[in-house]
Amino acid sequence: MxxxxxxxxxxxxxxxxxxxxxxxxxxxxxxxSEHGHAGARIDSIAERSGISKPMIYSYFGDKDxxxxxxxxxxxxxxxxxxxxxxxxxxxxxDAIRALVSFTLGHFRSKPWFISMLNTENLRGGxxxxxxxxxxxxxxxxxxQLREVLxxxxxxxxxxxxxDPVDFYITIASICYFPISNMHTLRTVFKCPxxxxxxxxxxxxxxxxxxxxxxxxxxxxxx
Amino acid sequence: MxxxxxxxxxxxxxxxxxxxxxxxxxxxxxxxSEHGHAGARIDSIAERSGISKPMIYSYFGDKDxxxxxxxxxxxxxxxxxxxxxxxxxxxxxDAIRALVSFTLGHFRSKPWFISMLNTENLRGGxxxxxxxxxxxxxxxxxxQLREVLxxxxxxxxxxxxxDPVDFYITIASICYFPISNMHTLRTVFKCPxxxxxxxxxxxxxxxxxxxxxxxxxxxxxx
Amino acid sequence: MxxxxxxxxxxxxxxxxxxxxxxxxxxxxxxxSEHGHAGARIDSIAERSGISKPMIYSYFGDKDxxxxxxxxxxxxxxxxxxxxxxxxxxxxxDAIRALVSFTLGHFRSKPWFISMLNTENLRGGxxxxxxxxxxxxxxxxxxQLREVLxxxxxxxxxxxxxDPVDFYITIASICYFPISNMHTLRTVFKCPxxxxxxxxxxxxxxxxxxxxxxxxxxxxxx
Amino acid sequence: MxxxxxxxxxxxxxxxxxxxxxxxxxxxxxxxSEHGHAGARIDSIAERSGISKPMIYSYFGDKDxxxxxxxxxxxxxxxxxxxxxxxxxxxxxDAIRALVSFTLGHFRSKPWFISMLNTENLRGGxxxxxxxxxxxxxxxxxxQLREVLxxxxxxxxxxxxxDPVDFYITIASICYFPISNMHTLRTVFKCPxxxxxxxxxxxxxxxxxxxxxxxxxxxxxx
DNA sequence: TATGAATGAGTATTCATTCAT
DNA sequence: AATGAATGAATACTCATTCAT
Numbered sequence: 001m002x003x004x005x006x007x008x009x010x011x012x013x014x015x016x017x018x019x020x021x022x023x024x025x026x027x028x029x030x031x032x033s034e035h036g037h038a039g040a041r042i043d044s045i046a047e048r049s050g051i052s053k054p055m056i057y058s059y060f061g062d063k064d065x066x067x068x069x070x071x072x073x074x075x076x077x078x079x080x081x082x083x084x085x086x087x088x089x090x091x092x093x094d095a096i097r098a099l100v101s102f103t104l105g106h107f108r109s110k111p112w113f114i115s116m117l118n119t120e121n122l123r124g125g126x127x128x129x130x131x132x133x134x135x136x137x138x139x140x141x142x143x144q145l146r147e148v149l150x151x152x153x154x155x156x157x158x159x160x161x162x163d164p165v166d167f168y169i170t171i172a173s174i175c176y177f178p179i180s181n182m183h184t185l186r187t188v189f190k191c192p193x194x195x196x197x198x199x200x201x202x203x204x205x206x207x208x209x210x211x212x213x214x215x216x217x218x219x220x221x222x
Numbered sequence: 223m224x225x226x227x228x229x230x231x232x233x234x235x236x237x238x239x240x241x242x243x244x245x246x247x248x249x250x251x252x253x254x255s256e257h258g259h260a261g262a263r264i265d266s267i268a269e270r271s272g273i274s275k276p277m278i279y280s281y282f283g284d285k286d287x288x289x290x291x292x293x294x295x296x297x298x299x300x301x302x303x304x305x306x307x308x309x310x311x312x313x314x315x316d317a318i319r320a321l322v323s324f325t326l327g328h329f330r331s332k333p334w335f336i337s338m339l340n341t342e343n344l345r346g347g348x349x350x351x352x353x354x355x356x357x358x359x360x361x362x363x364x365x366q367l368r369e370v371l372x373x374x375x376x377x378x379x380x381x382x383x384x385d386p387v388d389f390y391i392t393i394a395s396i397c398y399f400p401i402s403n404m405h406t407l408r409t410v411f412k413c414p415x416x417x418x419x420x421x422x423x424x425x426x427x428x429x430x431x432x433x434x435x436x437x438x439x440x441x442x443x444x
Numbered sequence: 445m446x447x448x449x450x451x452x453x454x455x456x457x458x459x460x461x462x463x464x465x466x467x468x469x470x471x472x473x474x475x476x477s478e479h480g481h482a483g484a485r486i487d488s489i490a491e492r493s494g495i496s497k498p499m500i501y502s503y504f505g506d507k508d509x510x511x512x513x514x515x516x517x518x519x520x521x522x523x524x525x526x527x528x529x530x531x532x533x534x535x536x537x538d539a540i541r542a543l544v545s546f547t548l549g550h551f552r553s554k555p556w557f558i559s560m561l562n563t564e565n566l567r568g569g570x571x572x573x574x575x576x577x578x579x580x581x582x583x584x585x586x587x588q589l590r591e592v593l594x595x596x597x598x599x600x601x602x603x604x605x606x607d608p609v610d611f612y613i614t615i616a617s618i619c620y621f622p623i624s625n626m627h628t629l630r631t632v633f634k635c636p637x638x639x640x641x642x643x644x645x646x647x648x649x650x651x652x653x654x655x656x657x658x659x660x661x662x663x664x665x666x
Numbered sequence: 667m668x669x670x671x672x673x674x675x676x677x678x679x680x681x682x683x684x685x686x687x688x689x690x691x692x693x694x695x696x697x698x699s700e701h702g703h704a705g706a707r708i709d710s711i712a713e714r715s716g717i718s719k720p721m722i723y724s725y726f727g728d729k730d731x732x733x734x735x736x737x738x739x740x741x742x743x744x745x746x747x748x749x750x751x752x753x754x755x756x757x758x759x760d761a762i763r764a765l766v767s768f769t770l771g772h773f774r775s776k777p778w779f780i781s782m783l784n785t786e787n788l789r790g791g792x793x794x795x796x797x798x799x800x801x802x803x804x805x806x807x808x809x810q811l812r813e814v815l816x817x818x819x820x821x822x823x824x825x826x827x828x829d830p831v832d833f834y835i836t837i838a839s840i841c842y843f844p845i846s847n848m849h850t851l852r853t854v855f856k857c858p859x860x861x862x863x864x865x866x867x868x869x870x871x872x873x874x875x876x877x878x879x880x881x882x883x884x885x886x887x888x
Numbered sequence: 889t890a891t892g893a894a895t896g897a898g899t900a901t902t903c904a905t906t907c908a909t
Numbered sequence: 910a911a912t913g914a915a916t917g918a919a920t921a922c923t924c925a926t927t928c929a930t
Contacts, residue, residue: 016889035260036259036260036261036341037258038258038260038261039259039261041923041924041925042926043925051890052890052891052892053892053925053927054890054891054892054926054927054928055889055891057925057926057927058889062925062926063925063926075410117403117406118340118343118344119258119344120405121340121402121403121404121405121406122257122258122337122340122341122344124405125404125405125406125408125409128405128409129409134409135409135410135411135412137410138410138411142411165411165413166422166423166426168411169399169400169407169411169413170396170426170430172399173396173398173399173400174392176398176399176403177395178395180340180343180402181339181398182343182347183342183347183350184342184343184347184350185391186347187347187356187357188357188359188360189360189387190357191387201388204392204434207434208392208430208433211430211433211434212426212429212430212433237907237908237909237913237914237915238914239913239914242914242915264899264900264901265898265899273915273916274915274916275901275916276901276903276915276916276917277914277915279900279902280915284901285899285901459892459894459928459930460893461892461893464894479704479788480703480704480705480785480788481702481705482701482702482704482705483702483703483704485920485921486921486922487919487920487921495894495895496894496896497895497921497922498894498895498896498922498923498924499893499894499895501922502893506921507920507921507922519854559788561847561850562784562788562846563702563788564849564850565846565847565848565849566701566702566781566784566785566788569848569849569850569852569853572849572853572854573853578854579854579855579856582855610866610867613843613844613851613855613857614840614874616843617839617840617842617844618840620839620843620847621835621838621839621842621843622835622839624784624846625787625842626787626791627786627787627790627791628783628786628791628794629835630791631791631794631801632741632794632801632803632804633801633831633834633835634801635835644832648832648836648878651878652877655877656873656874658877682910683910707902707903707904708904708905709903717911718911718912719905719906720906720907720911720912720913721910721912723904723905723906724910724911728904728905729903729904729905
């Protein structure tokens with residue numbers, strides 16, 4: 001169709017640019033999550049990504065813009081992880097257990113996410129506010145969770161009237177803290193923080209979630 | 223002999239090393255918790271405290287040392303808060319509710335604590351490890367908590383075999399996350415984060431703790 | 445094709461790393477030799493060289509590294525000066541006289557050398573020890589000197605058994621002190637330190653060297 | 667005569683002040699000679715001497731003044747050392763040998779002197795010029811030396827017309843350099859710098875001095 | 889498009905010097 | 910007379926950002 005030379009070089013360049021952007025973004029995510037906003041170094045991101053600093057500036061703008069992109073990327077990765085999660089085909093209790101288990105596993109396997117959230121909250125959330133689409137990101141999860149809670153309430157295994165957002169925050173709380181505060185907990189409370197300890201955490205976390213949802217026994221038996 | 227001119231008896235206003243040290247420490251706590259380790263500025267601490275930079279270095283060493291002192295101070299403040307807490311004279315359930323309530327209240331009223339913990343964990347806990355006495359600081363609380371759990375188990379209102387450290391981590395988890403992640407939660411989940419929302423959190427948190435401790439009803443009723 | 449516009453062939457005026465490095469090194473040599481290690485100012489070196497401070501750090505490392513580079517440069521300049529010196533084609537006595545004359549001349553014309561040596565010895569020689577190739581630098585001179593002494597001994601005009609290193613140190617001693625201590629000598633001994641005084645020094649220095657080498661007359665005449 | 671109390675307290679105080687001044691001066695001499703002018707620290711001098719900084723300032727003025735006092739002290743110590751030297755009762759050659767030997771020994775045993783001279787010359791001699799009486803200090807030595815040279819010339823063992831200042835500079839040169847440049851010589855020329863090497867230096871130095879003074883053999887024998 | 893070279897504006901830290909007691 | 914407390918003015922070093930090619 002088109003003459004040979006430009007036909008191949010253009011898309012290739014575009015693809016290269018895309019590849020460079022990704023490399024930068026991933027390097028930035030690691031750097032910001034390891035060192036926080038102020039501690040992160042553009043030099044270091046350039047080195048990690050193998051892309052020169054001027055390119056970083058030309059692709060992303062200044063440090064704050066790059067930080068925003070990295071923060072957004074952290075949320076995007078979480079969303080992608082949640083795709084695998086399918087609560088609709090599980091019994092309500094199993095669905096809740098699956099969600100807890102998934103959340104804890106997710107926090108552990110993507111340490112950037114927690115670090116980025118910590119960093120962003122330390123900064124007062126000024127950047128997350130600017131990422132316009134961020135609230136849409138976790139909506140699919142909430143929709144599923146609302147459906148599960150509803151189903152459980154109808155089946156009589158869960159209390160009714162549980163707000164999915166509040167409940168998700170509860171789940172997130174139990175999963176977040178032991179990981180985000182791993183280092184201080186290890187030192188202050190001498191927690192081993194090994195696989196078995198974490199596994200026990202998971203079991204407890206599921207139990208906490210389920211017990212919280214369970215209908216008030218007094219109302220039935222009394 | 224001479225009139226009440228407080229020549230030497232009352233504490234000096236200027237040239238008082240102890241007072242200066244405290245001023246620096248408090249300013250450092252605020253600065254580090256607001257900006258993290260890398261983001262904190264010694265200049266700013268000097269200005270906040272009204273003490274010149276050379277004195278800061280003379281009293282505390284370098285930036286890292288000052289950061290360590292501020293982190294330690296955060297833990298000390300928590301310990302001091304816990305002094306008022308007297309779990310021994312409360313019924314087990316009330317004691318747990320009081321502990322949850324206190325923890326959440328402390329996290330809210332002393333935002334430095336959460337910020338310092340976040341910062342320290344972001345940094346991999348290298349500093350907390352150097353503060354030798356930090357693990358002793360929260361031991362009193364754990365002793366009390368163990369006693370309450372024991373009492374509750376004996377009275378039959380709590381399950382037995384609950385580890386006080388693990389359980390304290392659960393309580394801390396539920397109280398920590400909504401506050402530490404306040405800004406991202408507000409944006410991502412549109413949480414109001416106002417007084418009523420927080421109050422509801424407190425009620426839920428107590429409920430979660432109590433339900434987790436409650437003996438398995440199935441085991442009793444058959 | 446195109447006219448003589450030296451588009452790419454001739455060395456660039458700006459953005460030339462090599463040129464910048466040399467400018468920094470020369471400025472550092474002057475600054476360190478004028479003010480010593482502790483007294484030298486990086487700011488001043490930046491100004492003298494016309495290169496900004498960050499480049500200095502990027503090219504040379506920290507102040508100590510730059511000082512080491514400057515010290516090494518002082519030795520390199522001496523080696524370059526010695527290249528012109530050709531002792532092999534002179535009669536032994538003339539060769540010694542030439543060496544003395546050259547040494548004194550070099551000390552006078554490159555005041556950095558003496559200042560750098562003074563500074564380094566004041567510092568206990570910690571840096572020179574790190575410059576691995578520094579002892580190789582003056583070896584060519586010693587080889588030549590050994591040959592001259594040998595030749596003179598064979599011809600019977602010099603004593604035999606004179607160690608070239610020790611003898612070079614003697615020469616250096618006589619040439620070094622009047623220059624290195626110029627200012628105190630001028631004040632304490634009211635030496636004029638002008639051209640004629642220096643010329644007389646040169647004549648005396650040659651005489652001292654030659655007389656020291658001359659075979660013991662008593663040994664021959666009995 | 668005078669009432670008891672002030673009579674004893676005044677002189678004691680004065681003596682204490684004198685003792686403090688000496689302590690400061692000695693500490694300053696060590697500090698300046700170890701670190702040079704810019705490298706010396708008033709804090710360090712205070713610590714070494716056990717006297718507080720404000721006292722140092724009140725006794726000596728500012729850093730430059732203290733440096734000047736230390737430099738002067740170095741010269742004074744040399745003068746004191748020279749008191750023991752009595753050249754008048756020695757045969758001319760022996761006197762010269764004694765002077766050389768003494769000078770070398772002196773430079774070795776009072777390392778401050780050489781360090782202070784180095785420092786002062788590095789600084790361009792601005793301070794020594796202000797010490798008004800410094801040139802008088804070494805005059806006794808020069809008087810003795812002149813007398814010895816004269817005597818030697820009359821006895822026919824020395825050349826006549828040797829300027830005592832120039833000749834003293836020659837002696838100083840040979841003694842100064844191997845000590846002042848000890849560290850670089852050790853590294854660059856692999857000199858052992860031990861007792862035997864130094865002893866050999868002394869023997870050579872005497873020989874150099876004597877040979878330089880010896881009457882021209884050609885003039886006599888020819 | 890791509891990057892090595894370059895720098896202005898900070899930032900931690902030090903040091904001579906003075907104040908208040 | 911004596912000193913612990915205090916600081917203004919540097920000074921070494923860093924880092925986000927831009928220039929020139």
